[in-house]
Amino acid sequence: MTTVLFACVHNAGRSQMAAGFFNALADPAQAHGISAGTQPADHVHPEVLQVMREGGIDLGGATPALLTDAVATGVQVLVTMGCGETCPFVPGVERIEWDISDPKGQPLERVRAIRDDLRARVEQLIATHGWQRPEAH
Numbered sequence: 001m002t003t004v005l006f007a008c009v010h011n012a013g014r015s016q017m018a019a020g021f022f023n024a025l026a027d028p029a030q031a032h033g034i035s036a037g038t039q040p041a042d043h044v045h046p047e048v049l050q051v052m053r054e055g056g057i058d059l060g061g062a063t064p065a066l067l068t069d070a071v072a073t074g075v076q077v078l079v080t081m082g083c084g085e086t087c088p089f090v091p092g093v094e095r096i097e098w099d100i101s102d103p104k105g106q107p108l109e110r111v112r113a114i115r116d117d118l119r120a121r122v123e124q125l126i127a128t129h130g131w132q133r134p135e136a137h
Contacts, residue, residue: 002031002131005075007087011037011064013048013103014081017115020057021122031131036071038086040064045104047111055115079125096125 004022006015015035022033041064052059065071067087072078077094080087082102089095098121103111126132 001029002077002129003075004031004033004077004079004125005067005072006033006035006079006081007037007067007072007083008035008081009037009039009083009086009102010041010104011035011067012041012043012045014098014100014114014118016044016059016062016064017048017052017103017118018079018081018098018122020052020059020062021119022126024057025122025133026126026131027133031126031129034071034075035062036065036067038067038083040066047106047108048103048115051103051108051111051115054112055119077125077129 006018008015015037019033019035044059044062049059072090075093078090079096079098081098081100100117101114103114
């Protein structure tokens with residue numbers, strides 16, 4: 001089982017969306033996504049909850065989590081989004097940096113564009129690693 005960690009600063013937007021898409025689209029027998037932030041917020045941004053619900057994913061139960069070394073050492077892939085130098089360096093872990101704007105306080109149309117960009121990146125990550133769900137027969 002591969003664990004993919006999606007990390008950003010507040011764990012209230014980008015990383016939550018990416019993990020939500022990952023767990024909805026990847027084969028759960030092969031890979032699982034988690035998310036965390038270097039300075040977690042108190043809650044997921046309301047605009048993020050709304051646009052993800054529009055996309056069929058309910059993040060209502062998601063809570064921002066602190067990105068610790070203990071969290072990072074249990075993963076095989078680390079996808080960072082904007083945490084820069086504060087993101088952990090984990091030896092032996094595949095690290096991918098996604099340059100994606102923070103959706104906090106953005107108009108809904110901008111948050112939807114960020115959501116759609118993240119979905120496309122997650123789909124590409126899943127395809128690149130062969131984590132697609134088996135076809136239903």
